[in-house]
Structures are given as C-alpha cells and as structure tokens.
Amino acid sequence: MSNKEMIESGNQKIEWARNHMPVLAAVRKQFEKEKPLEGHRVAMALHVEAKTAVLVETLAAGGAEVAITGCNPLSTQDDVSLALDTRECIDCHASYDCSTEDYYEAIDKVLDFEPDITIDDGADLIFKMHTERPEMLATILGGCEETTTGIHRLKAMEREGALKMPVIAVNDAMTKFLFDNRYGTGQSSWDGIMRTTNLLIAGKNAVIGGYGWCGKGAALRARGLGANVIVTEIDPIRALEARMDGNEVMPMKEAAKIGDIFLTTTGNRDILSREHFEVIKDGAILANSGHFNVEINLEDLEDMARSVRTVRKNIKEYDLGDRKVNVLAEGRLVNLAAGDGHPAEVMDMSFANQALCVRYIAENTLVDGVHAVPHELDVSVAEMKLESMGISLDKLSSEQDEYMSSWSCGT
Ligand SMILES: NC(=O)c1ccc[n+]([C@@H]2O[C@H](COP(=O)([O-])OP(=O)(O)OC[C@H]3O[C@@H](n4cnc5c(N)ncnc54)[C@H](O)[C@@H]3O)[C@@H](O)[C@H]2O)c1
Numbered sequence: 001m002s003n004k005e006m007i008e009s010g011n012q013k014i015e016w017a018r019n020h021m022p023v024l025a026a027v028r029k030q031f032e033k034e035k036p037l038e039g040h041r042v043a044m045a046l047h048v049e050a051k052t053a054v055l056v057e058t059l060a061a062g063g064a065e066v067a068i069t070g071c072n073p074l075s076t077q078d079d080v081s082l083a084l085d086t087r088e089c090i091d092c093h094a095s096y097d098c099s100t101e102d103y104y105e106a107i108d109k110v111l112d113f114e115p116d117i118t119i120d121d122g123a124d125l126i127f128k129m130h131t132e133r134p135e136m137l138a139t140i141l142g143g144c145e146e147t148t149t150g151i152h153r154l155k156a157m158e159r160e161g162a163l164k165m166p167v168i169a170v171n172d173a174m175t176k177f178l179f180d181n182r183y184g185t186g187q188s189s190w191d192g193i194m195r196t197t198n199l200l201i202a203g204k205n206a207v208i209g210g211y212g213w214c215g216k217g218a219a220l221r222a223r224g225l226g227a228n229v230i231v232t233e234i235d236p237i238r239a240l241e242a243r244m245d246g247n248e249v250m251p252m253k254e255a256a257k258i259g260d261i262f263l264t265t266t267g268n269r270d271i272l273s274r275e276h277f278e279v280i281k282d283g284a285i286l287a288n289s290g291h292f293n294v295e296i297n298l299e300d301l302e303d304m305a306r307s308v309r310t311v312r313k314n315i316k317e318y319d320l321g322d323r324k325v326n327v328l329a330e331g332r333l334v335n336l337a338a339g340d341g342h343p344a345e346v347m348d349m350s351f352a353n354q355a356l357c358v359r360y361i362a363e364n365t366l367v368d369g370v371h372a373v374p375h376e377l378d379v380s381v382a383e384m385k386l387e388s389m390g391i392s393l394d395k396l397s398s399e400q401d402e403y404m405s406s407w408s409c410g411t
C-alpha cells in the first residue's frame with residue numbers, strides 16, 4: 001500500500017470507530033464549545049488504533065496539543081498511526097513492528113514534547129519520567145492510567161514514596177473495568193484467537209489463566225462458544241467464584257495436560273512456563289491477553305524447542321520433539337496484536353473517562369499519589385451511555401428515598 005492509501009485506510013477506520021462512540025462524541029461537543037484543554041500538552045502511550053485515534057481527536061478538539069506513541073509492541077495499526085500524524089496539533093510516533101529499542105525511543109519522543117498531562121496504558125511514560133527524566137516532573141499537572149497493570153505499578157511506587165505526581169486510576173472506574181476488562185477482553189480475545197487460527201472453539205478445553213475481570217469475560221465468552229472452560233487461580237475467592245460460575249478449577253500443571261487453547265489474563269509472569277511445557281498437550285494453542293509478553297515464558301519454550309517455524313500468519317509452532325505447541329502473536333496481547341482490540345462501544349466508555357479525567361486534571365490541583373476517578377464523572381459516563389442506547393431508568397419517589405434513608409421504618 002502507498003502512503004496515501006495507508007492514510008485513507010486509517011481515516012476510514014477512524015470514521016467507523018467515531019460513528020460507534022456516542023459518549024465520546026458528546027464529550028467532544030462539550031470540548032469544542034468550551035475548549036477546556038487550551039494551552040495544555042498531552043503525551044500519550046496507548047494502543048494506537050482507531051478508537052484511540054478518536055480519543056486523540058477529542059482531546060485536540062478541546063484545545064490540547066497531543067503527542068502519542070504505542071504502549072506495547074505489535075499493538076499499533078500503522079495506517080491509523082499515519083492518518084493521525086497528518087492531523088493538526090497531533091504527533092504520532094507509533095509503529096506496529098517496532099523493536100524494543102524503537103519502542104522506548106518513541107516513549108522518549110513523546111516526552112521530548114514536554115507535556116503537562118500524560119495518559120498511560122501500563123505506566124511506561126510515568127516510569128520513564130521518574131527513572132530517567134525526573135526534571136520533567138516539576139511541570140506535570142497529572143496523568144491518567146488506563147489499565148490494571150499500570151495501576152499495580154503506580155500503587156507500588158506510591159507505597160514506596162516514589163510517585164511524584166498525581167495520577168487518576170481510570171482503569172478503576174466502574175464504567176471502565178466492568179465493561180472494558182470483562183466484555184471487551186472477553187469478546188476481543190476470542191475474536192483474535194478465532195481469526196488467527198480459523199479453528200473451532202466448541203468442544204475444546206479452553207484454559208483461562210486468572211479469573212479477574214478479564215478472565216471472567218474470557219471464560220464467559222468461551223462457554224458461549226461451546227468450550228469446556230477450565231480456570232486457574234491463586235486467589236481462593238476468585239477460584240470459588242469461577243467454580244460456582246460453572247467452570248472447572250485446577251492448578252495449571254493439571255490443566256496443561258488437557259487444555260487445547262490457553263489464554264492468560266493475570267497481569268503476572270510465567271503463567272505458562274517450563275514445568276507446564278513439560279506436560280502440555282500436543283497441538284496446544286497458547287495466547288495472552290494480560291500483560292506485555294511475560295505471561296507465557298517464551299524463553300523456556302525456545303530453550304526446550306528443537307525448532308520453531310511460522311505455520312500461519314501470527315502463529316509460531318514450537319517443536320518439542322514428542323509434541324508441538326502453537327504460540328499466537330509472539331505471546332503479546334492477542335486481541336490487539338492479532339485483532340482490532342476491544343469493540344468501539346466499550347472503548348467509548350473507557351475513553352470518555354480518559355477525556356473527562358484529563359479535563360479534571362487541567363481544572364483542579366491534585367496532590368501527588370493515585371486518585372480514584374471522581375464518582376460523578378463515572379456516573380455521568382453511565383448516564384450518557386444509557387442515553388445513547390435509548391434506555392431510561394426509574395427514579396426514586398420521595399417516599400422511597402425517605403424509606404431507604406430512615407432507620408425507624410425498616411420493618
Ligand atoms: N488485552 C486487553 O485488552 C486487556 C484489557 C484489560 C486489562 N488487561 C490486562 O489484563 C491483566 C488482568 O487484568 P484484570 O483487570 O483482569 O486484573 P484482575 O486483577 O482483576 O485479575 C487478575 C487475576 O489473575 C489472578 N492471578 C495472578 N497471578 C496468577 C497466577 N500465577 N495464576 C493464576 N491466576 C493468577 C489474580 O488472582 C486475579 O484474580 C492486566 O495485566 C491488565 O492490564 C488487558
């Protein structure tokens with residue numbers, strides 16, 4: 001494809017996403033009128049694809065200048081990246097097939113832009129500023145964090161007294177994790193696995209590593225596709241919940257022997273490693289939808305393999321001698337590296353939270369540390385989403401309100 005064709009293709013994808021993100025469209029309308037981000041510079045490290053581009057456009061519509069790069073290798077869509085870079089007030093430095101070196105160089109480029117507000121998905125911008133460019137922290141008003149892993153990292157920094165800027169935990173908004181992590185990851189991970197393998201899910205043993213919000217969604221959709229679902233966990237309450245939701249629960253070492261498809265969603269490392277590869281079923285398919293490329297230990301697999309070859313686009317077959325194992329998308333996020341990421345309607349809510357939190361940072365002075373998304377913003381996103389879906393609610397009558405808040409007439 002020529003550059004011109006790539007830009008056209010990127011713009012087409014952005015238009016489609018924009019037309020399916022009504023909450024962000026409502027926020028954009030407010031931003032166009034009120035210009036709350038005039039004079040602000042926003043640096044972003046997010047998956048650069050069409051829905052993210054709609055968020056970038058929204059921030060620019062609010063008056064911000066924006067520089068953006070990716071937050072994982074293999075999750076950028078190059079046509080969207082090129083299309084974004086043609087926009088006024090927007091610099092885009094992301095590319096799909098970047099090396100680890102290119103990836104961190106691009107993080108530096110968006111920091112060179114001297115932002116006063118950041119948006120991270122995994123806290124790489126914040127980590128880089130704190131470790132290599134601390135002088136930047138003096139002019140940072142605050143940041144927003146998109147994902148669970150980023151929040152873990154930031155809370156660890158906060159615990160050690162190392163976090164020197166305010167950050168809003170956008171991931172922890174109800175209108176984010178209940179929908180994005182659960183229904184988004186549930187749908188888009190299986191979409192990535194199905195389009196990459198072109199194999200049937202029904203009748204297979206699907207092993208889900210972790211029963212957090214992503215794992216619950218992944219298990220739910222796997223059951224809907226006809227799989228027998230096995231969950232692995234380390235948390236007794238989540239394991240119990242998984243069992244009572246109708247899944248089998250067992251240690252990974254047992255699941256490895258019988259699983260046909262493995263999907264890791266823990267945010268942790270080595271969910272699948274040497275001890276599992278030693279017993280894993282022949283032909284097993286391994287995919288990750290959790291954190292970076294560390295949930296499946298590829299070094300162990302490479303070490304154990306006699307040979308490795310590409311057997312289909314985005315599928316590498318590791319020949320272990322008596323068995324073969326297939327890894328999708330190099331163990332990186334399968335829904336983004338081998339798919340189009342979450343559905344637009346879900347990212348609509350996640351990114352409306354982001355846009356509203358960027359505005360909140362611009363208009364308020366926050367102390368250093370991890371902050372919750374203000375409850376009224378979270379509720380306003382739910383209200384706007386319901387409105388866009390044509391759904392209205394009952395209202396408490398004054399009698400009901402009084403009854404619920406009284407202690408004298410409860411029985
Ligand atoms: N692919 C995507 O688009 C996408 C979307 C949202 C979140 N994420 C990422 O997915 C990961 C999970 O997010 P979440 O919101 O579900 O987190 P969560 O904290 O709700 O769930 C993680 C679960 O994994 C379990 N776990 C941890 N170590 C384990 C181990 N060794 N074996 C089995 N289970 C283990 C935990 O007990 C927990 O129940 C994070 O890295 C997050 O950033 C990815």
Ligand SMILES: N[C@@H](CCSC[C@H]1O[C@@H](n2cnc3c(=O)[nH]cnc32)[C@H](O)[C@@H]1O)C(=O)O
Nearest residue numbers: 047071121122146147149291292340341342
């Ligand atoms: N750098 C992090 C990235 C985790 S991806 C998880 C985040 O990606 C976000 N996400 C999922 N799909 C899309 C998409 O299509 N566009 C933009 N962001 C997405 C989602 O909100 C989620 O919180 C790490 O490796 O741990």
